[in-house]
Amino acid sequence: MTQDDSYLFTVIIPTYNRLSEIRELLVSLRDQVFSPANFEVLIVDDGSTDKTEEFVERFSHETSLNLRFIRQDHQGPGAARNLGMKHARGKYFIFVDSDCIAHPRWLQAYADAVSKQDVAGFGGPDRVRADFSPLQKAIDYSMTSFITTGGIRGHSQKKLSKYYPRSFNMGVRADIVDKIGGMNDLRHGQDIEFSHRILATGEPVIKVDDAIVYHKRRTSIKKFFKQVFNWGVARINLYKIDPGMLEPVHFFPAAGTVLTVLVLVLFLLAPGFFWPFPALGILALLMMGLHGIIKYKDVRVFLYIPVIVPTQIFAYGLGFIQAYYKRVILKQDAFTGFVRNYYK
Secondary structure: OOOOOOEEEEEEEEEOOOHHHHHHHHHHHHOOOOOHHHEEEEEEEOOOOOOHHHHHHHHHHHOOOEEEEEEOOOOOHHHHHHHHHHHOOEEEEEEEOOOEEEOOOHHHHHHHHHHHOOOOEEEOOEEOOOOOOHHHHHHHHHHHOHHHHOOOOOOOOOOOOOOOOOOOEEEEEHHHHHHHOOOOOOOOOHHHHHHHHHHHOOOOEEEOOOOOEEEOOOOOHHHHHHHHHHHHHHHHHHHHHOHHHOOHHHHHHHHHHHHHHHHHHHHHHOHHHHOHHHHHHHHHHHHHHHHHHHHHOOOOHHHHHHHHHHHHHHHHHHHHHHHHHHHHHOOOOOOOOOOOOOOO
16 A cells, blocks of 8 residues: 555545535535645546546546546445555545535544544444435434444444444554455445454554534435345355354344244234234334434424334344355355445
8 A cells, every 4th residue: 555644644435426426525525624735535436437537537626635536447346445545645544435425524533533542443423414305314313323223333322332433434544454455355344344354453443423424325215125134144244254243233133023023923813912012113113203303303204214213124134134044054155135236
């Protein structure tokens, strides 16, 4: 990896036909309070056909950003991030997804953190803005709530498992990459496996709560189901690489899925006796919907949260169970879940 001490950070953005998102993200990087003299931005294009390169070229002449464009054939975001690291010149490499918008103090928060402690890696939270859609807010609620994820995505001060920075908002020191290598070729879960190797160095890995990106999560309920199903599959694939990447909290969605199916079967067999159980579940979802209204100050989320929360639990649980059966019980070599475009 190359390194130039004149840059504290290299921001690496993999992209594929996401021109509209790149516009918003680059504007948010242009508007950082952190001095543009201290960071560079690498757009690593994975073979786009939407004139991303032309836009980046124009934008680079209209701003003081140290902005470069690198292109590769369509190989996925992991390969794009690795290519970006090969060309990066900062002391720290920071990854951010193209569907994110950086808070104005995003880089300053990271700079403040690393000035106090020369860490091996770091990450920050993803949130939603007030102008995001109610579906995006409901997904944010489900993805970041302690109730649904155990706080493992870094949003909550409480969490039930080890914190792994994720590639939508994470950084690593350049010399650490020299020691551990880049991201592997997993279709899903690359960032978790990469973070696991950073943690294995024994050097500090921290969460910087003020280093916020706003995550648009371009999706529908159907796409969200497929995405989370693949995350359940990925957890077993990660376990097959290193059992240390499977913790008790990762079994919860599978257990919840099995328990829900059991309760529904019992309710169908004896509704007069078992009716309180599904009623309590519905009540809990409605309470989450009400909590979402308070959290986001948007009454529309009430209609989405009671759908999105069980969608996440069942999708992850089903992916986890199927992968466990195929890879652990049947001893199959590989299982990828839904085969889809990396960037959707």
